Amino acid sequence: MMGGMSKQPKYRQVADALRREIDSGTYGPGARLPSEAELSTRFDASRNTIRSGLSLLVSEGLISSSQGLGYEVRKHEVFVLNASKFENLSFPQNGDAYSTDVTNAGRRPHQTFRVELTTAxxxxxxxLTVDAGSRAVLRFCHRFVDDVPWSTQxxxxxDWLVERAPRLTEPGDIAEGTTRYLAGLGIEQVGYADEIATRMPTPEEARLLEIGAGVPVLLWTRTGYSPERPIRCTITTFRGDLNRMNYEIGDLSARSENEPQ
Amino acid sequence: MMGGMSKQPKYRQVADALRREIDSGTYGPGARLPSEAELSTRFDASRNTIRSGLSLLVSEGLISSSQGLGYEVRKHEVFVLNASKFENLSFPQNGDAYSTDVTNAGRRPHQTFRVELTTAxxxxxxxLTVDAGSRAVLRFCHRFVDDVPWSTQxxxxxDWLVERAPRLTEPGDIAEGTTRYLAGLGIEQVGYADEIATRMPTPEEARLLEIGAGVPVLLWTRTGYSPERPIRCTITTFRGDLNRMNYEIGDLSARSENEPQ
DNA sequence: TTGCTCAACTTGTTGGTACAAGCTGATGTG
DNA sequence: CACATCAGCTTGTACCAACAAGTTGAGCAA
Structure with a gap:
């Protein structure tokens, strides 16, 4: 019976059925799913089995749950980040650029900032082509949009750069921007190498970014180079469900006409 | 007692303890964890509670389990993909380039190929700035390295391009490469826009790429432009645990000396 | 030696129970 | 009306039990 398809375990059947209903729009973004008890009746399965099925969908990032409230379909609102814009050659989203971008999008930016003397x-x-464990200055930034944690940077x-540019250790933002400050000292960033990776968040990242189960992080590492050697390395951690990165390379004149914003 | 720290649920304590031991090297990459029964004794918790803790680590991508074998610490072997190399302006890893790259790395490439007439x-x-639902040709590629599924493309x-370049519908690879073929017809790709996103795999993706729980996919969308309009759109889906992408922009002469390969 | 069987391990699935804890709206008191 | 309380919903945590199913190695048979 049942068409002879491979016999799936019951919790998987539950997940598949609900996933289909979510995909087909029976439960749209933000909609609340039936309670575990109701699903238990509908599928004639124990609450544990239903929970197994639901937790599968949670770890797929399709739904989320909150105690006392139930399960709801996640809504995805992505923020596109242009990583190859020329002004970003200097620095991935310096403080001002970030505030401006977010404000322009009609959202409310907020960030906390910290400087640390640490080892690499x-x-x-x-x-940075230095010895592991050698001294380094870490400038750390935690960013929010409308009070939702967005990224850490x-x-x-x-060490050698800090000796020539002591203001890097100043707590608080450098008014003219670190790039202009360094350029004023004759240290010019002429190129960068970006690396992009993804994985599930560490507990620390999940805490800082308030990431629930089933949401990966997007890791963006940018190493900036002077003509002689690397001068900085920035790791930005994004919530994968809220961000997307863009690179535009070559002649895209055919594009701009049709693009909004 | 216990230092007054917030009282974590038991399954979380189990996960935290094991995560610490994995991070500290007590269980290195590839090592087998104690069985659920042993952990149950060690933590004085029921098997179900232990399983909750372990499944947390699984969904973090830290460990994986197989029936009959136990849990083992995942080993990460990443493959770096340079997305901004000039030869890739034409096409993200065309068939030949892919085979060459993989062979050069001492691995065995393998791919299956399919052409479909579909709607966009x-x-x-x-x-592609065409109407949704208009006709399009889909060239689909499923790639393996050493028989491990690596990516789909x-x-x-x-439609309008296919009319001018009918060989695009040919099943099987186009010997000289699609880019050269199109260039021969006077259709030159002069730029591209890349978008990079991440999320948990759909069941279909998990099947094709043999992805276990806790591993996100890296989505790479490249839209190629002629001077007049977009001519193709490629979506490549990578296993997030096996791949990383690179973009090198500007003057990186200070870099090459120190880099291997 | 070779090859098969099977016991003894492992995780996977499914059922059950009980209570804790978060949320909401109805109810009743001031 | 304003406000505190609480019943009744929700999910979260923790335990127990039983059997299914994949893996391995010991040990026996040919």
Whole structure:
């Protein structure tokens, strides 16, 4: 019976059925799903089995749950980030650029800032071509949009650079921007290498970005180069469900006419 | 007692303890974790509670489980993909380039290929500036490295282009490459826009890429432009745990000396 | 030696129960 | 009316039990 298809476990059948109904619009973005008890009746399965099915959809990022409220279909509102704009050659979204962008989009920006004297972890040291464990300055930024955590940004500067640019250790934003400050000292960033990766958040990241289950993070590492050597390495961590990155390369004159914003 | 820290549920304590031990190297990449029964004794918790803790680590992508074998710490072997190399302006990893790259890395490439006459889904239609639902040709590629599924690639060509370039509908690879073929017809790709996003895989993607729980996919959309209008849109889906993307922009002469490969 | 069987391990699935804890609206008191 | 309380919903945590199903190695048979 049932068409001879492979016999799926019951919790999977539950997940598949609900996923179909979500995809087909029976439950649209933001809609509330029936309670575990109701689903238990409908599928003739125990609450545990229903929960297994639901938790599958949660870890797929399709729905989320809150105690006392129920399950609801996640709504995705993405923010597109243009990583190849020329003004960003200098720095991925410096403080001012970020505030301006967000305000222009009709949203309310907010950020906290911190400077730390630390040692370069291996990953950073490799990219700055310094010894792992050597001293470095970390400028850390935690960004919000409409009070929703959006991204964290950690920029590491190598020891030798800090000696020539002591204001990098100043707590608080540098008014003219770190790039202009460095340029004024004759240290010009002439190129960068970006690396993009994704994975599930660490508990620390999940806390800072208020990420629920089933949402990956997008990791953006930008290493900036002077003509002689790397001068900084920035790791930006985004909520994967809220962000997308853009690179535009070559002649795109055929594009701009049709694009909004 | 216990230092007055917030009282975490037991399954979380289990996950945290094991995560610490994995991070600290007690269980290295590929190592097998103690069985549920052993952990049950160690933490004085029921098997279900232990399973809750373990499934947390699974959905973080830290470990994986197989029936009959146990849980093991995932090993991450990443493949770096340079998206801004000039030869890739024409096409993200055309068939030959892919085979060459993989062979050079001492691995064994393998791919299956398919051509379909279809209608453009909304997402594609937007980027090709054609009407959603209008006819399009889809060239689909499923790639493996050492028989491990690596990526899927779906390239859509708009109807008007296919009329001028009928060989696009040929099943099987086009020997000289689609880009050269199109260039020979006077259709030159002069720029592209890349979009990068991440999310958890759909069941279909999980099947094709053999992705377990806790591994996101990396979505790479490249829209190629002629001087007049978009000519193709390629969506490549990568396993997030096996791939990383690179963009190099500007003068990186200070870099090459130190980089391997 | 070779090859098969099977016991003993592992995780996977499904059922049950009980209580904790978060949320909402009805109810009743001031 | 304003406000506190609480019943009744929701999901979260934790336990128990039983059997299914995949894997491995010991041990026996040919």
């Amino acid at each position: 972890p291996e990953y950073i040291a490799e990219r 950690a920029t590491h500067y190598p | 889904p909304e997402y594609i239609a937007e980027r 779906a390239t859509h060509y708009p």
